[in-house]
Amino acid sequence: MQEKVKHVPPSVLIREACGDDLPLLFALRCNLALQSLLLTVPDALDDAALQTWIARRQGEPGGLFRMVEDAVSGEAVGFVQVAQVHRRNRNGYLGISLTENARGRGLGQAALRELLHVSRHELGLHKGLVEVRVDNVAALHAHLQVGFRIIGTLSSHFIDATGAAHDVLLLEHMLEGVI
Numbered sequence: 001m002q003e004k005v006k007h008v009p010p011s012v013l014i015r016e017a018c019g020d021d022l023p024l025l026f027a028l029r030c031n032l033a034l035q036s037l038l039l040t041v042p043d044a045l046d047d048a049a050l051q052t053w054i055a056r057r058q059g060e061p062g063g064l065f066r067m068v069e070d071a072v073s074g075e076a077v078g079f080v081q082v083a084q085v086h087r088r089n090r091n092g093y094l095g096i097s098l099t100e101n102a103r104g105r106g107l108g109q110a111a112l113r114e115l116l117h118v119s120r121h122e123l124g125l126h127k128g129l130v131e132v133r134v135d136n137v138a139a140l141h142a143h144l145q146v147g148f149r150i151i152g153t154l155s156s157h158f159i160d161a162t163g164a165a166h167d168v169l170l171l172e173h174m175l176e177g178v179i
Contacts, residue, residue, distance in 0.1 A: 012110045013069040014080060014118060017054070021067050024076050026050050028097050036160045037136050038097055039168065062087055062123065068098065068111045077102035080115045082123060091127040094119065094173075096139075108142045116146065120175040128173045133158060133166050140169065148173045 017025065028034060030045050043049065057065035062085030068078040078098035085092035094115055098108055119125045130148060132139050144150075148171040156165035 011071050012077075012107055012114060013071050014066045014111065014114045015069055017058070017065065017067050017079070021076050022050075022054075024067075024099065025054060025079065028078065028099065029053060032161060034097065037133055037139070038095065039131055039133065039158045041159075041161045057081055057083070061085065063092060064118065064123065066118075068096070068102075068107065070102070070107060077107055078111070080111055082115070082119055082125070082128075085123070085125070089127075090125050091129060092119065092123070092125055094128045094130050096142075103138065108138075109145050112142060112146045116173060116175060116178045120178040125175050128175055130171045130173075131157070131168045132171060133168055135166070143171055143173075146173070147177075 029042060029050055035042060060083050063082040065079065065081045067076050068080055069076050081095045082092045096108060096111055116128060119128050130143055132143060150169050151172050152170045154168040154170055157168040158166045160166065
């Protein structure tokens with residue numbers, strides 16, 4: 001049984017995206033090394049493709065797409081999302097992306113804790129799932145620190161833009177204990 005994750009005042013805010021966030025979102029999406037770590041190979045990176053990506057994320061049935069804002073500075077530092085929500089089983093895939101200057105400051109773990117809270121209390125999910133490349137040590141550490149557990153390895157699961165195959169860890173977090 002996973003221990004309860006207590007909801008504490010966050011060092012980050014999870015808020016709706018606005019027009020002022022577009023340059024940050026575009027910069028994150030255009031960072032191909034980061035996208036590869038996030039298990040994504042964007043088809044196109046022109047303005048229309050980027051707008052389509054944001055609209056698709058925001059329109060995800062049962063999911064969410066929100067900005068991560070540093071509560072101290074008020075600066076947007078990334079985004080979180082919930083996608084592929086299975087309505088009957090109440091589970092979905094969670095994701096997070098932070099700017100380089102936001103990493104290593106505890107903001108990722110804070111954002112994950114907020115995302116777990118929102119997933120449980122706003123979306124009504126019972127389980128959050130995450131896929132993490134085995135070489136994405138920082139992401140793996142952050143997810144384990146907030147209570148995810150590794151449930152398996154997906155061999156050669158992600159093929160990056162260069163054609164290289166990467167093993168991916170599948171993690172889960174039961175959300176009933178998220179308060």
